[in-house]
Amino acid sequence: MAKRPANYHTRQGQRILDYMESLGGTHVTVNQIARHFEDTEEIIGQATIYRHLEKLAAGGKIRKYVLNEGKSACYQYIDAVKCRDHFHLKCEICGDLIHADCDLLDKIEKHLLCSHNFKINLLKTVFYGTCQKCLAGGAYEG
Amino acid sequence: MAKRPANYHTRQGQRILDYMESLGGTHVTVNQIARHFEDTEEIIGQATIYRHLEKLAAGGKIRKYVLNEGKSACYQYIDAVKCRDHFHLKCEICGDLIHADCDLLDKIEKHLLCSHNFKINLLKTVFYGTCQKCLAGGAYEG
């Protein structure tokens, strides 16, 4: 009954995944991705990029971030295996992604499950805030 | 140099503030607010609602949540007395947004700040996962 997408292997899907991997963890917007393929003269429609990013994010290959409200979302390649058991802190100012690995996580996970009956998905959950550097530096853009 | 708005007292501004207060801390979107005034046959333009919400948020009367990039923001009246923070649990299956209000939040907040030097932004952070209903029912919509 659950309609499962076939997930064909296509040139476009491969190119997009390759590109995300090649960035080594840097985040990019859809616009930047689109421009990249324009530059390399690969024709990949914007809708296709969106569709693939959505799939990749759902599958845990990449992660989607929303740094500015009206602005476009950012996507970043992650290692789904390594990132399964720690949580992620995304700095809204510098954009850094911090992989936090500590036992608070267990507590949160258990508490949400026991007290709120909520099973958290760590692949998708991101804590937004301000990182050490930006807290200290007090670097505010105009 | 800072151009300070005069902040006239107007019917619209009062009505919007009244309405936000009357909700007692519940979230609403701009759309819900607009519909409310349509229902009560108060003519208040959408732009006016946005402008007032922005002012109220800037003045600390209400709080703005940006939970999803393309989706509309949520606004919540802040009661000076019971100005409780809470966190958000978003069910990936049914889409429900749960407002969880418990003291685990304080622990998380403090821990992230003390141990990870990370100041979490609760207005933006959302915990993704599976809610009680969907865990139990296993109800998948086609």
Add this chain to the structure above:
DNA sequence: TTGCGTGCAAAGGTTTTGCATGGCA
């Protein structure tokens, strides 16, 4: 009277969707 606040409509931007076609399995 002054000039801010308002309402309407249009613009701006990002993301989604419809549909005919092409490509993967």
Add this chain to the structure above:
DNA sequence: TGCCATGCAAAACCTTTGCACGCAA
């Protein structure tokens, strides 16, 4: 061959902005 994926364009969506008029001070 069947069906998904693609590309193009248009639509949908939220939010901001421009402008003339009304209303608070």
